[in-house]
Amino acid sequence: MSRVFWAGLVMILAQCLPLAATAKPQILASIKPLALIAQEIAGDNAAIETLLPVTASPHDYPLKMSDHRRLRDADLVLWVGPELESFLARSLANIPPAKVMAAYDLPDLYWPENTVESDGHQHANHHHAGGDPHLWLDPRNAQVIARALAAKLIAIDPHSATAYQANTERFVARLQQLDQQLNRQLAPIKSQGFAVYHEGYSHFVSRYGLHQVGYVTYAPERRPGAKHLKELHEVLKQEGKCLFVEPYYQVESIESMAKSMGLRIGVLDPIGDQQVSSYQQLLEKLGQSFLTCLTHLAN
Numbered sequence: 001m002s003r004v005f006w007a008g009l010v011m012i013l014a015q016c017l018p019l020a021a022t023a024k025p026q027i028l029a030s031i032k033p034l035a036l037i038a039q040e041i042a043g044d045n046a047a048i049e050t051l052l053p054v055t056a057s058p059h060d061y062p063l064k065m066s067d068h069r070r071l072r073d074a075d076l077v078l079w080v081g082p083e084l085e086s087f088l089a090r091s092l093a094n095i096p097p098a099k100v101m102a103a104y105d106l107p108d109l110y111w112p113e114n115t116v117e118s119d120g121h122q123h124a125n126h127h128h129a130g131g132d133p134h135l136w137l138d139p140r141n142a143q144v145i146a147r148a149l150a151a152k153l154i155a156i157d158p159h160s161a162t163a164y165q166a167n168t169e170r171f172v173a174r175l176q177q178l179d180q181q182l183n184r185q186l187a188p189i190k191s192q193g194f195a196v197y198h199e200g201y202s203h204f205v206s207r208y209g210l211h212q213v214g215y216v217t218y219a220p221e222r223r224p225g226a227k228h229l230k231e232l233h234e235v236l237k238q239e240g241k242c243l244f245v246e247p248y249y250q251v252e253s254i255e256s257m258a259k260s261m262g263l264r265i266g267v268l269d270p271i272g273d274q275q276v277s278s279y280q281q282l283l284e285k286l287g288q289s290f291l292t293c294l295t296h297l298a299n
Helices: 003-021 032-042 065-073 086-092 139-156 158-189 202-207 226-239 252-260 279-298
Strands: 026-029 047-050 076-079 100-102 114-116 122-124 193-198 211-217 240-245 264-267
Touching: 026 032, 026 065, 032 047, 032 076, 032 139, 032 158, 032 279, 065 086, 076 086, 076 139, 100 139, 139 158, 139 202, 158 279, 193 226, 193 279, 211 226, 211 240, 226 240, 226 252, 240 252, 240 279, 252 264, 264 279
Parallel strands: 026 047, 026 076, 076 100, 193 211, 193 240, 240 264
Antiparallel strands: 114 122
């Protein structure tokens, strides 16, 4: 080949290498709440993507071939863990451990001391054979995830360490303010009994001292049994003021039951719809849902 060809090739490679060297780290979060936290920490220094659509259940999701490629290509995969996303466990087992971060396994997480069964009594928390994996619903846990993620990003991209650290401190400060705000807002409704659609809110309920008396189903994919619904009906008849459903599940029969008992119906979204653009907004909307359904009952 001519010298002109080789000279041109060298020039092209010389132009491309700096771009490759400065490519942003690719972070793939399993679900939207984790992606929202990651975006706060990464800022413009890393590219954040979400594996699951907001309408998909993190409990059971069929991975596509393109999803497997995204998992392999990511510089870091951020997930809750097999306690929530068991469908991911086999695929992630083939990825180097340094490229995977499981939020569920982080030290210093806050866990509810107990949960409420449909009979209204307190029980030890055995949700998903351990603590409730919907751990992002406590803003203190979001702080733990943020700091651990910042350390991972700094290891991947040390040139942006100062930015990651500054973003983390700003995020933590905002979350501390949000936590205080939610405590104040929700204080007037702490005595109001309610049931949720699926047993995934214990982190939020415990953090703010809310009075959950039961749930419709243990996990969204499970249809509640007749015995369970009868027990729930009795508890709600005594203590219930509101029944919360979720936006992506067909719950006409549950809504009919609530209406027949004179309960208000609210909507809780633990993942965040398309309009939710930040982690703070996710928790603010959750808090507002409780307030909307229960506030006037507390007066």
